[in-house]
Amino acid sequence: MKGPGRSRKPVRQPGGLDWIKKRPVPIINVLIADPDRKSRAACIRTLHGVRGVRIVGEAATGLEAVSATAKLKPRVVLLDLELSSEFGASLIAVVRRKSSRTRVILLVGRASEERILEALSHGAVGCVTKKNIERFLPEALEAVSSGEAWMSRKLIPKIMDRLADFTARAEGRG
């Protein structure tokens, strides 16, 4: 048996970039809440092998989403927009109340901007269209788990309109 010390072939190079792979990264725990199995599968496929991401659960209904959030306290919930607005978008408020550290990213199929805005108003901080899951979900997760928001900049004018509306109404009353 050859000892590593005597081998001519380098058994393992010390140094190099190995430390990057070994460096511990904070794990992002993710709950997927979507009634559509295909969407859930797309998320799982996309996130499989993404470093630092762990899928901790799946939910197919609003109630499951709420109870799984309460139990698992995931860092991020990927929440189908339809599911979120099943109950006037406030499912998001309920989810956030169950676990205050949890951030919600909306998975959007075909939906009006109005409904996306409604969900954002209730505290969702990310928004990825279902056809772009593969392309953008890892980026969105990364951004949202580090405290940023992730959405299309096209939504910003609408958000500004809403904010202006709040201000106008507040002044109208005063």
Place this chain on the structure above:
Amino acid sequence: MSDKARAASASVVLIASPIAGVRAQWSSGLQEKFPVYEAAERSALDKGMANLKPAILLLDLALPGLGGVEGVPAVQKASPMTAIILMTSTPNDREGLAALKVGARGYCSHGMDPNLLRKAVMVVVKGEIWVARNVFAPLLEELTSLTERRHKEFPPNLDTRLDRLTPREREIAQLIGGGASNKEIAGRLNITEATVKAHLTAIFRKLGLSDRLGLALFVTEYNRVSR
């Protein structure tokens, strides 16, 4: 030439910064696509706004006499249709949010790559808003907190919706909110399960809900808001 192309080709850009090098850098990325004019001081800026009515104004926040973000509306007055992009050497997300609130359509860093700046200008010409990604989070926080405050002041129709229920129906709704089954409710209120179901059907109809989950969440939310 389509209307859109004509509109884009006619988009005059006015650049206002006290530093010549900065003006040159910004215009370098834009000159090919847009007619670019420059202003080095406040009076030239005001004149340019009034006479050119530019589509875009790249405005250096360090311009003397501007007074920072709060000075933007006064500049805007001379040409209300001009989309203003604020340029700063020290970008921060709170100021970015403040910039959007005074009506700026963009908030960028001084040292922005000229090609990226061109892209930003093109996006703003199209009617969109250009801000760095890190402004998104405070923007949404503001939206959420205003929405929540509003909901606290005026619970979103929860009162009026719940008013439609009879006292018995309200009692049942509360029990559903607590997670009780039909059988438990029947036992508790001393009625039959069939009666519970009949009540539930009426509750769903009155509240415009389709199932127990919706009702349970509705009640939870109602209790939270009214607490």
